[in-house]
Amino acid sequence: MSTAVAAVPDAALDAFAAALGDDAVLTSDTALREYRDPFSFASWDDYTAAAVVTPTEVEQVQDVVRIANEHRVPLWTLSQGRNNGYGGPAPRVKGSVIVSLRELNRVLEINEELAYAVVEPGVRWFDLYDAIQAGGHRLMPSIADVGWGSVIGNTLDHGLTYLPQAQDQAAWCGMEVVLPNGELMRTGMGALPGSKAWHVYKRGLGPTPDPLFMQSNFGIVTKMGYWLQPYPEVYMPCWLRVWNDDALPQVVDTLRGLMLDNTIRNVPQIVNIVLVAAVVSRRDQWWDGDGPIPDEVLDKIARELEFGRWMMRFALHEDEAVADLKFERIKRAFERIDGAEVWGTKCAPEDAAALENPHERVQAGVPSLDLNEMAAWDGGQSGGHVGFSPVAPMTGADAGALRELLRGKVEGAGLDYMAALIATNPRCFVHITLIIFDTENEAKVRAAYDVAKQLVRECAQRGYGEYRAHLDFMDLAAEQYSFGDHAYRRFNETIKDALDPNGILAPGRHGIWPKGMRERQNGA
């Protein structure tokens, strides 16, 4: 399956150019280079596109889909294609035509009273933030760590963001979708012409299709509502620091209680010293030996940067009096852990953009590229990573078990263990593991991919499944979800074949293959 290759007939390229204009069909090597996995080893070309088309209107997206059906051309859609660590903009099937929605990029509405925006797929965190500021709205978007990503693209990949309205990845509301047959559908209340509730109520009458368009290949989302947070009286970014690597389970157990009782209601991130150090320094400043950075050096980094072995970032968005009460409760709860410290600083929401620390800006919805620095940890400009990200219940026992397994395997492969446990809701966390390498060092790149694939199986055997999978092991990851002799896969395939009989839309995305390309195999 990983060697699936498509060939795009010239007639199809001509038809795309006729519908979209010559400038909207890119086939040059230079143009295509930008749409490769940014972190793959340079000579690998499994996941490369034959062409890129760039529609600017919804009708053009419908045209592209109709032409693809006519010529049986596999498409691969991206909104911005910034899901670096999972393959970026690259297509699963070599020779696909990428449908880049980067130029379908209007912020269509910002409703201050009801606190939502409506965006097209090319709208980045930067663009949404700018539009809110330009309109003078006292609203905060929930954003990802790096500002260049797409609001819609991130949502469709189950990506994580950090403001309260995005707990449980639930900030989306109401979509418009181009179906594989070229029809335009609106979901939820949007199916009612002239609906007033499209972007305030997630359902309509009948089943809710929206989550079916996430991590799938059943349609191209062209509009989406996104809930915003009205400015609170105070914004208070906070930190927890622990000096002992083994304090992680206690941190997680304490956090669960504070989230279940709504004391902390944003999406906290618990990061280890390697990850937090990578934002402000480079690996070779600390260690030039073989293999992973040893424990005593990690302790030294923790001390010198004053980050501790684990830090947790979180934030309060509250009335000032409530923030004060909550902060005291949080401090009391965490400081029962030996050596733990909690601190935070209140600021007016309108001043959040001036905060020096990018982590503190992110939790107020202020985007930047500063946190992308972590990608340069090993190798600088040529630094890269693969994401391996299992989900676990929010218990200290699960956090401890996963840390043991992941750290052991990653370090066993000679690489550093870079971890962020993200509490997407009060009951679970996603353990983002950035397996990092210098992309110019093929041995390290291979070791990283190999250990990631090994972890897919090992974690699944222990009951921890991936929340999102890299292009190169999407099939392997999906293969683990095998209950009932793969009933879920067959269910997806049944829907895929019914909606997209020609199999033109994003074949292979998250393990879903159309009829014509299916061959059973045991993972990658």
Place this chain on the structure above:
Amino acid sequence: MSTAVAAVPDAALDAFAAALGDDAVLTSDTALREYRDPFSFASWDDYTAAAVVTPTEVEQVQDVVRIANEHRVPLWTLSQGRNNGYGGPAPRVKGSVIVSLRELNRVLEINEELAYAVVEPGVRWFDLYDAIQAGGHRLMPSIADVGWGSVIGNTLDHGLTYLPQAQDQAAWCGMEVVLPNGELMRTGMGALPGSKAWHVYKRGLGPTPDPLFMQSNFGIVTKMGYWLQPYPEVYMPCWLRVWNDDALPQVVDTLRGLMLDNTIRNVPQIVNIVLVAAVVSRRDQWWDGDGPIPDEVLDKIARELEFGRWMMRFALHEDEAVADLKFERIKRAFERIDGAEVWGTKCAPEDAAALENPHERVQAGVPSLDLNEMAAWDGGQSGGHVGFSPVAPMTGADAGALRELLRGKVEGAGLDYMAALIATNPRCFVHITLIIFDTENEAKVRAAYDVAKQLVRECAQRGYGEYRAHLDFMDLAAEQYSFGDHAYRRFNETIKDALDPNGILAPGRHGIWPKGMRERQNGA
């Protein structure tokens, strides 16, 4: 379509009996009477079943589905069938075989640490509450107003409940489903054998199918996770009362602000005097004239019962100090409205079961049948109602416009306007309109159905769609969701035909008909 009739061959009934046992196949008139719409006029028989089967194990549900496929028998599933006001247990297609899941009724797990339960479809609010109490768990379920309903059944119908974890109807997590072909599928992380995160993370890898099984006929849900609320330090049921019918818009605008900033985080209910009076009195105590109760009598009821023209019930589940701050803020905000009063009483969560007022028990997850009294407003034991329930953005302007329209039409039909605006999330409310009648008065029954159908069209024209529809006008309600020349309906039909080629599962539910039974028609 409304006259669709099925005939069940004896061979099918024999096969059901062979698989489930003779006692599990009911065909007597006495048995079937219990499965009719409880509020329909006695002589109407459009929605009556030919038989009822009562599986007690998941495997038996699979058997039923396989037999139905073999004999092309339309099934109609119910968990408890208590969605009175929308048709109760009655099937859409006359002559269907009801699959009653009332005896598949185990509480399979209660996880106190992670605050969730796993239930089978027959588990009622009563059963879940009892299981939590029996286990000594300090947890509250989010429940509906009347305790006899099913946790799963209510969730699958997009039903509303009132605790914080159920805002946006989001307390479900992880399902097991018997598909129309008899296969058993687990959703989300449950598709991973031995998954630890099935009931703590709503997604898996790939698209999330769960919402596809709500208000649809794509599968039979046999297990579901349901999030619970750990006991807060204090539970504080609260009330708002306004004396002027026209204060509604101000109430709604104020509430929106208090929900968007997380001050109120449960699901408040704004009810008019008729609805709140119906719980404690009967219509004929107040009025025996023709037509709807006049305004001056409504004012009199409001004064005598001390309920005001509108009351809002809501509750705080907080640390005591936070509850005190929030209560003061809420009181300050609402008491800007002329004549408005706010009050509340703190209680220990373990004492909530002893509260006298059933509204105050419900918001702590303590079920009863007390609130079902409202059904007896007109006609006592023979009292009934039809639910008409559009969704609107949470603005005073929308609340005012809907009240005008609905009150005008319902009273114009000679009936009382009984209203509950339920704020399912900070951005919208569902305007539950109980159109009430004495079921023994055929003229009133007909008037109620007629005005409900008229309202479906009138509200849709103004951009307000129904969140749930009565059996008798499901088609009409679904017909309104017509964007893109009914793209959403075709999408559902495509999935229906792919998953259920024989069209055996709940044909017609929420307007989705299988291929063999489709005929286009404009509404009812």
